[in-house]
Amino acid sequence: MSESLPGATAPRMTQRQVLEALSGLILGMFVSMLASTVVSSSLPVIIHDLDGNQTAFTWVVTAMLLTTAISTPIWGKLADLTNRKVLYQLAIVIFVLATAAAGFSQNPEMLIAFRAVQGIGAGGLAALSQVLMADIISPRERGRYMGLFGAVMAVATIGGPLLGGVITDAWGWRWNFFVALPVAILALIMVQATLHVPARPKKKTSIDYLGIVLLSVAVSLLLVWVSNAGTTTTGDWADLGNNDWWSLTTVLMVGGAILGILLFIVVELRSKEPLVPLTLFRNRTFTLSVIASIATGIAMFGASVFLSQYMQLARGATPTEAGLMTIPMIGGLLVASIVVGALITRTGRWKPYLVVGAVLLIAGSYLLSTIHYDTDFFLVSVYMFALGAGVGMTMQNLVLVVQNTTRPEEIGVASSGVTFFRSLGGTIGVSVMGAALAAKVIDLVAERKEDITTAIMSLGDKAQYWGEQLQSGSLPKVAEMPEALRVVFEDVYATGISHSFLIAVPFAVLSLIAIVFLPNKPLTSMTTTERLQASEADFATVSVPEAMEVLTPTGSIRTVETPRRSDDD
Template sequence: MSATSTDAAAPPRMSHRQVLEALSGLLLGMFVSMLASTVVSTSLPVIIHDLDGDQAAFTWVVTATLLTTAISTPIWGKLADLTNRKVLYQLAIVIFVVATAAAGFSQSPEMLIACRAVQGIGAGGLAALSQVLMADIISPRERGRYMGLFGGVMALATIGGPLLGGVITDAWGWRWNFFVALPVAVVALILVQTTLHVPARPRKKTTIDIAGIVLLSVAVSLLLIWVTNAGTTTTGAWEDLANNNDWWSLTSVLMVGGALVCAILFVIVELRSAEPLIPLSLFRNRTFTLSVIASIATGIAMFGASVFLSQYMQLARGATPTEAGLMTIPMIGGLLISSIGVGALVTKFGTWKPYLIVGSVLLVAGSYLLSTIHYDTNFFLVSVYMFLLGAGVGMTMQNLVLVVQNTTRPEEIGVASSGVTFFRSLGGTVGVSVMGAALAAKVTQLVGERKEDIQAAIMSLGDKAQYWAEQLQSGSLPKVSAMPEALRTVFESIYGTGISHAFLIGVPFAVLSLVAIVFLPNKPLTTMTTTERLEASEADVATVSVPEAMATLGATGAVPSVSTDSGADADTAADRDDTRAGRGGDRPSR
């Protein structure tokens, strides 16, 4: 088959209207995912307080979702390369929403953590598959403005979610936060079914790397459990300041050692697996490797800020859930403006690296400045710091996936896209766990240092002294906004210092992200969709291989085997695809 005939047989490029119709279901599915998560963020301190949970429970309610999201993301990505992507996306929506609804009936922190873990499995599918499906119908050059839409939807859900969650919590109770996404999910399923039409893919024998899944899950879980529990108290009582779980106790050594052993075994299994969960050959692509490093810092900034800024507003500034949602708008405004604006600029000018560098600089600045806040810091300054962090996330998050898709072989778009998303989620998971552990340890230390102030404040409460003494002894996360003034001031100061200490952890990772982005190869964006690139690769193989085979047959009488690109040099493969774009890929959208 000739290249010309392949171009003639290729389906016409979708118009802007057709693309928007096809993306409507993906956008709404992403909105459901984000809304179901963010609507709970402002009410989480109230939820943990009502369920008698402590700071560790607070951290694990968040971490459980991030952990299963991270682990399931490469699984969804691998399945996307092997089977029907549209059906997988619909399945992810169903899993996510059913688990979210079940979480609304939680009677204990443990039940809530379990439901959130299942929720993360569906979230991993929505995060990975939306990027893969978009690559099927839109070229990287055109994808900038459409990724801006994804950024806008994420910003809308992140702004509206906390506000809606605060109103629902204050008016009807926090359980209704988990049910609000159900009608939206039904609409998303219908839209995906009726508007999203992806090219048919050849059937493949599907094999799942079970050993890789188990080893990765155990390695990450052991690491996170160790980080969450080591160096903190076991009883949770405010008066018990003994360090019962030493960082280097026998338990710590066993857990860290077990995580390292499982990680090494995971690498060995991936090298030998026919269908590896994360093909290690992807790391031969410098763009992929550096994007993964940069994504880790983005994940820490994005997830850490969403979790601990809500705590800061409620525990360090005494805000209600509704007020906390309003107070985080500056960060979401930065995310909204930067993601939509930069996406449009990428599509218009075809350049991406300057925006990523600026975004990573803003990540460094925002992370550092948030590490300086206290309970009485001028809120205008806090708003500026949040805006800078949000703008940095908006400039880097989607564009790192874009540059990886631009240089990856079309046969590996699924695992490559999910790989970047996986490490971003993993970075966020580990980051939230480390920040949560640092916050818990710092709060415990500060409570010990200010024990006399706390006792004096309690004694000044008269007949309410016994009640508040029992509340603090329970070890559950305090509801600072409901505390008497004398006691509230002390705990606002403690939590303000503790949360700023937690933000400091993200600074070195943000600096590492900046270094990685600076060294990213500045490859121009191709104008071909994944489907067109795949057809172009097949046509090139046929064009080159058939004459060679005929020549060999005439000389030896034997037909040689035809080998394809092994993936060792994905950047070069992408260049070949874009060379063909000069013949068929640069045609304008109709």
Template sequence: MSTPSSTPEDLVKPKMTQRQVLEALSGLLLGMFVSMLASTVVSTSLPVIIHDLNGDQTAFTWVVTATLLTTAISTPIWGKLADLVNRKLLFQLAIVIFVLATAAAGFSQDTTTLIAFRAVQGIGAGGLAALSQVLMADIISPRERGRYMGLFGAVMAVATVGGPLLGGVITDTLGWRWNFYVALPFAIAALIIIQRTLHVPAHAKRKVSIDYLGIVLLSAAVSSLLIWVSLAGDSFEWWSLQTVLMVGGAALATLLFIVVELRVKEPLIPLSTFRNLTFTLAVIASIATGIAMFGASVFLSQFMQLARGATPTEAGVMTIPMIAGLLLASIGVGALITKFGRWKPFLIVGGVLLIAGSFLLSTIHYDTNFALVSLYMFLLGAGVGMTMQNLVLVVQNTTEPSKIGVASSGVTFFRSLGGTIGVSVMGAALATKVTELIAERRDDLGAALASLGTEAQKWTDQLSSGTIPQVSAMPQALRVVFEDIYAQGISHSFLIAVPFAILSLIAIVFLPNKPLTRMTTSERLHAAEADFATVSVPEAMESLSATGAIPTTDAAPAESRKTTESDR
């Protein structure tokens, strides 16, 4: 007697309704809101924080770089774990790590402690960045994802616009330490809602193997490179023994990492993914996106406070044009991609805007008309909005379902790595340029100090300490000189992003223009299992019939059972 075999339709679960998708997204959105709020609420306060903790420009850069570094290193680790263990639990763990480290940073008494807690914060941020993309792919198909981008846009709007404004108000009224505590109640709410609403399909359990050696080597390679970029030219010469040791160590660790990844059973970053042309080109493009996104968020706030004398609250308001460009482009392009199914033209336009925004911001001065500065910020934000999420989207569209976690986190990793290196290089260039300009403007500074009378000694002591000055509190004569110095330094640092933006556009142009599938990752996994079942069962029956175990007439040809994803 023959037994009816399972068909693909039996194995593929029905699509989630829009209400079910929204319920599942609610916890995911709140978790992302927590991470974004905790990051953006501090952005406008950093110049004040570093000033109060007696930090210099190098400390300012490392407070940002420490978070980006650990975010970059931990992102592929979280992505790999997402392919192996419970993704929902991982997302909740990432929220806990992120928020507790953020709150602990509020107790810092010096920049070293602050940098350490910010590094731990980055570990949680890496999980949130990687897992949010993976979980979204579990419940929403690439083609339909644009429909829900409005929700993500709303979350981004509240966090990215409201965060800096809230941070500025808190800093000006309660003190900057309270910025690190504001996310705690939201985090508790996020954990509860995620537990109740986010229900992702279960995946087949398998033995977990973590590439610990790969983690160590990747951390060593990236850390050595960034420490060298931050310290070279200041603590030691660019061409020196320290440079040879750090760069050589980074190169050796990278080489060993590649060897390990080729040999281990479960590589942290499977090098086979680079055979996928879409993945490789998206990685190249993501590096420039990371430099533009993180570099702008760090140095534009510093420009507003140090080159235009704004308070933290004012700086939050003044960076709104960039956020507006990011949000409008992200939401608008997402809706258009869902409606028409075409993505490449939007990515190309985004690449062009990245080049334009980066170059134009490299031309600004302390007295540049703010309407022009706003336009330049808007263009850069729109370029980031058109490219950032859509590069992950096109990679997920062409990647095997079982490797979605690794592929998604891979793109996010290189975006974070690009941002980390970009911020480090831009920060080093800024520090060097400011030092040169202060030496060139020694006469102007002397004249400005001489005009202050009895207050001259106070400002001389403060400036000679090496800490970042609070420009908004300076006397007018001194303030004008420092605004000009920092404006030139920051605009010079933006020029570094231009060649990377050009490289990003070239990579985008050559991306294979493949149509977006309407199947979620979970549906594709079940479909793959169905294909395996419909091929394996008939072949097994043919084998049994050949031995006489079952009648030959009961064995259907394997070819008649095969289905493809396109048939479905």
């Protein structure tokens, strides 16, 4: 019986085989994106119907982002320890079941809880898709396939809000949560049939449970504080008393978050299998990519949440119209992702595209901070396209450059690490932007109180109805307001939302600085599996001295063993 030599590799997959293997992954990601985006255009309607306020609106988004961020490194760690294909299928099941359950929500709290569970599955899909791609495609070739992933994500992101708007207007918003079920079943079948990853040696699984708890507590405390500080205490438009940013609550929550982070670092340094190996930060590429990913997360998640609100609350659009109006941003993401992915594969150069992407993030964020309720929509479209193109150029490629320099044994945890900080950045960004929006709206309503009172008094028989609607504190349906009242609130929300986009600008600048200092290392043409086998072969060669045959002066052949030269020689 023959034994394979160390370093022997399976034949490289053809493009057709790669596409077949990726089909299940792509469909799984499509389900994830569709189930997330189909709700975005109808979220203002959902929160209104469930009697939620602006804080509830923000937390419906933040809860999912928070659990996505926290679960991502856990999935990544499990990917380095156990069967990645089974994990991916498990993530699909968790995600879709939680999504369907959210459709039965009776109040904002119930919806927030199911969205949190949904985020656990989303974290697995985001982390494992990158890890599985690295198993079968080299970084040099991965550009074109990441472009394909970007295209599918863009289609889901374009089609999701449109489909969600149509469903909401025709059958009601609850059906948005059920639409992904048949696609998910198909995705599970496709993954089982088409995804065949190389077998990996079994390892003893050890999970850093204490690290998970500390990270969850620290991040949750920080987000709860950000969401509540500086906003109304009762949600009543007439009650304009704010929670102080600096108070005993602030000291307890922020102090608790800082203590939790410090304890998390101590635990990670002492853990045998840390959730986020801090040794990764010795890699300059990983550290700078993490910093850059935070800004990408803020731009990506912040824009998707607040642009839909802008279209409906500041321009009076229906959910369907709001989906149509955000197409320019998704168009920018789609074009940039496909074109740049193809160019990286063709040329092997990645850094110039990341720099341009970071510049577009800065430009798009700043320009969106200047919009008003009556800004020419062509200009708004240009601003959205710029931001979308910036996200498309940076999001997937930051993971790519990290995978290119990380040891193959740590691909899972490194890939999920970048995704984790991107999700965490997006989570904190959405919370801060949402808190800033809520606080700004309260201030603007106070400034326009006389105008609002005058508008209500001019409504005659409907004055009491609209007065009670505003007193409830729930997110208003601006499009249904009478003209005199609608103009005031469109101006208020447009100013508040544009103000929140200004928060993303300094993070985008920081992203550009980090990308400029990224080491410009060429992309390898080996897959993760091949790199792992090559490293094992190097170890075997170092362990066993090399033998060579030499010719003696008498003409006979003698075998001489010589130690292999090390990399430091």
